[in-house]
Amino acid sequence: SSQLTQDPAVSVALGQTVRITCQGDSLRNYYACWYQQKPGQAPVLVIYGENNRPSGIPDRFSGSRSGNTASLTITGAQAEDDADYYCNSRDTSGDYLVFGGGTKLTVL
């Protein structure tokens, strides 16, 4: 079983703000990365490190961490944000990587 826990599904009204969370003991020591995946496509990195966006990722995506929980916030969700989101970080040993189970975001 994954050492990172995500809610299976979250929904948000178009233009509203949504927070997707990821819980795990290792997150007390390590930052999470966040990946967006649309059906039939490869994942795309949207947030890494403390709160960094790769080139081309809109600034409505942001990341944060508090205690054992990492969060991905989308401020002003758009229809194209409808996708699966996965968090990823080191495990409690610090050497291996693990993914959360994924959150399906529905933009209404």
Added chain:
Amino acid sequence: EVRVVESGGGLIQPGGSLRLSCEASGLIFRSLWVHWVRQAPGKGLMWVSRTNSDGSDTTFTDSVKGRFTTSRDNTKNTVYLQLNDLKAEDTAVYYCTIGWKYYFEYWGQGALVTVSS
């Protein structure tokens, strides 16, 4: 433009072997780590392995340790994942993804490996 392309997937019987290739362009391949991540049909992502810039440091998740190996040829900007003693639960799309030791940015489109008799 960065391009990452996997090849070598296919249908293989349980206990068989397969080699996946990952070729990259548009980035300084020899300086970067290469990871493999797989996704079983209808399931989530699972990290499989990582290899450092010269191939001397490789780590595998426990479920494939002893069965999978990696190698890389920086003259060809290519990393190989050798899958041995394949099991039905290894059936997945295998993504090659390139970046740093603990996170990765550039992904290929994946190679489907189906283990079935």
